[in-house]
Amino acid sequence: MSLDIASLPSSDLDPFSIDFFDNPFPDHERLREAGPVVWLERYGIYAVARHAEVHQVLNDWGTFCSSRGVGLQDFSREKPWRQPSLVLETDPPEHDRARKVLARVLSPVTMRELRDGFAAAADAMVAGLIGRKLDGIADLAEAFPLSVFPDRIGLTQDGREHLLPYAGLAFNAFGPDNALRREAMARAAPHIAWVTEQCRRENLSPDSIGARIHAAADSGEVTADEATLLVRSLLTAGIDTTVNGIGAALYCLARFPDQFAALRADPKLARNAFEEAVRFESPVQTFFRTTTRETELSGVPLPEGTKVLMFLASANRDPRRWDRADAYDITRKTSGHVGFGSGVHMCVGQLVARLEGEVVLEALARHATGIEIAGMPVRSYNNTLRGLKALPLHIR
Known part of the structure; x- marks a missing residue:
């Protein structure tokens, strides 16, 4: 199979630049309109920005694998910066073995067990913010997940300030060797050391989610070392996606008061309001896959061993898939969005993120x-994640 790159629509866009991060949406539209597959000249890779192609790549792990890295780095040619994730950076059947353990400990039954405690904590936190000017990120989007999720994982109280930098590091590492990645790597050592140590069985509290993962080593489902890696995966997927998802929901509801009024009128819309914020803002913006063989995507031939960059955020606003794609509508049927991925590699922290987002928005609707918005929001820059560093709010 041969492909004349010159025949493909191409772009000199840098999707890992600060200018792009500040306002990616016009470039998303240009990429979608250029064609189903676009050649990104700067990095010598293929890109897909339409929903149909992104969804296809996400769901065909046999052709578009994760085991060679979900970032720009190709693990078959370069040494990974850390031991690869057993769920994010493997493919079946190895992936299925690890995923089965996480699916059991983070089952819908577990979410029901967590719900009352999470809801009570959200209610108390939100009630204490009424009538105040605050930072919606530090005081709520970060404060709530960090107050409930690490406890359930079984972490010690000391050192939790390492959690957000570690998760940010992992997502920055998926990008190219730019300033963001280099700065994150330069600061990485203490965060990696703390997280690695805390994920060990002896440092987790009994009857915690982390302890249940390690119990799978007793039955031989995973090894003791693999159990440690699975706990690590939860700390990456269950913190930053939730923080940025709640931050996105707050940012949306503050900008679109009619939607907050609709939520107040029907608090049962809280889950959908959070889901729509994930579609609309897409906290996880991009991921890579690598072709395992020569293939075609929407009629475009792709050689084996090439990186394909999926613009999840662009797919989530593709007008081919969504009516009024650029509108935040909490009554929208959001099924099919790729904010948490799709297929076998769908985000392992999605149930936790959805539960936490729902109870926070329910509490806001009640109180x-x-x-x-009470000041200028400040964006947080990351090669993979989209979110805010600060969001001045007044909650009445």
Whole structure:
């Protein structure tokens, strides 16, 4: 199979630049309109920005694998910066073995067990914010997940300040060797050391989710070392995706007061309001896959061993898939969005993120009469994640 790159639509876009991160949406539209597959000249890779192609790549792990890395780095040619994740950076059947353990400990039954405690904590936290000017990120989007999730994983109280930098590091590492990645790597050592140590069985509290993962080593489902890696995976997937998802929901509800009014009128829309914020803002912006063989994608031949960059955020606003794609609508049927991925590699922390997002928005619907932006939001820059560093709010 041969492909004349010159015949493909191409772009000199740098999707890992600060200018792009500040406002990616016009470039998303240009990529979608250029064609189903676009050649990114700067990195010598293929890119897909339409929903149909992104969904196809995500769901065909046999052709578009994760085991060669879900970032720009190709693990078959370069040494990974850390031991690869057993769920994010493997493929079946190895992936299935690890995923089965996580699916059991993070089952819908577990979420029901967690719900009352999470809801009570959200209610108390939100009630204490009414009538205040606050930072919606530090005081709620970060504060709530960090107050409930690490406890259930079984982590010690000391040292939790390492959690957010570690998760940010992991997502920055999926990008190219740019300033963001280099700065994150330069600061990485203490965060990696703390997280690695805390994920060991002897450092987790009994009857925690982390301890249940390690119990799978007793039955031979995974090894003791693999159990440690699985706990690590939860700390990456269950913190940053939740923080940025809640932050996105707050940012949306503050900008679209009619949608907050609809949520107040029907608090049962809280789950969908969170889900729509994940579609609309896409906290996880991009992921890579690598072709395992010569193939075709929407009629475009792709050689074996090439990186394909999926613009998840662009797919989530593709007008070919969504009516009024650029509108935040909490009554929208959001099924099919790829904010948490799709297929066998769908985000392992999605149930936790959805539960936490739902209970926070339910609490806001009960206690608040309005949410207003009270200052200039400050964006947080990361090669993979989209979120805010600060979001000044007034919650009435």
